[in-house]
Amino acid sequence: MTTLDRFDLALLHALQRDARLTLGALSEAVSLSPSQCSRRLARLERDGIIQGYALRLDPRALGLAVTAFISISMDKSRMDRPLDAVAALLARDEVIECHTITGDHDFVLKVVVESLGALSAFLAEAISPLEGIQNVATQVAMDTLKSNGPLKTR
Incomplete structure (x- = not known):
């Protein structure tokens, strides 16, 4: 594990x-100095602390008005490998995050789509056919107050 000093944390x-x-x-x-910054950035990238640089887009400007969180429970007695069941979902553009979670469900997906109709179609076409689904719960975000906030570095 890389040890981070105050300069590394300030850079991040x-x-x-x-x-x-x-x-x-x-x-x-x-x-x-710029050379010290450059060396530190190269080390942080090489060590995987900086995983990349990304462009953030406004979903609404792209016509993506609905953000939903879909919780999925799998019937583990019918499945040897529950992750295999959601692998196809991970390749879908609508799914922007997927987490395994504790509690009543096994996975939670963050999905961004054009409309409630598109969400309904996604649920019918992508979620319902999955083998081993035991329970699905969907929550639609009314508004996004904070997204992609910075990680605590100090």
Whole structure:
């Protein structure tokens, strides 16, 4: 495991807020030289702490008005490997997150679609045919107050 010092944490903090910072602006923000910043960034990337740089899009601007959380319970007595059952879902563009969870359900999916009709179609076409489904619960987000917030680095 990589040991992170205060400069590493400051770099991560600054980049989570603006991944487009130039090396010069980043070095000013964390009080290091550009060469020191560059070496540290390369190490953080190599060690897998920085997993990549991504573009965040506004779903509504793309016509994706509905965010839903779908909880799935699997009948484990009928399935040797429950993860195999949801593998096809992971390849679908509508599914933007999938987590195994504790509690009454086994998986929770975050799905983003155009409309309630599209959500209904997704449930019918992608979820219902899955082998070993025991229970499905769907919750539709009324509004998103915070999304993709930065991870605590300090």
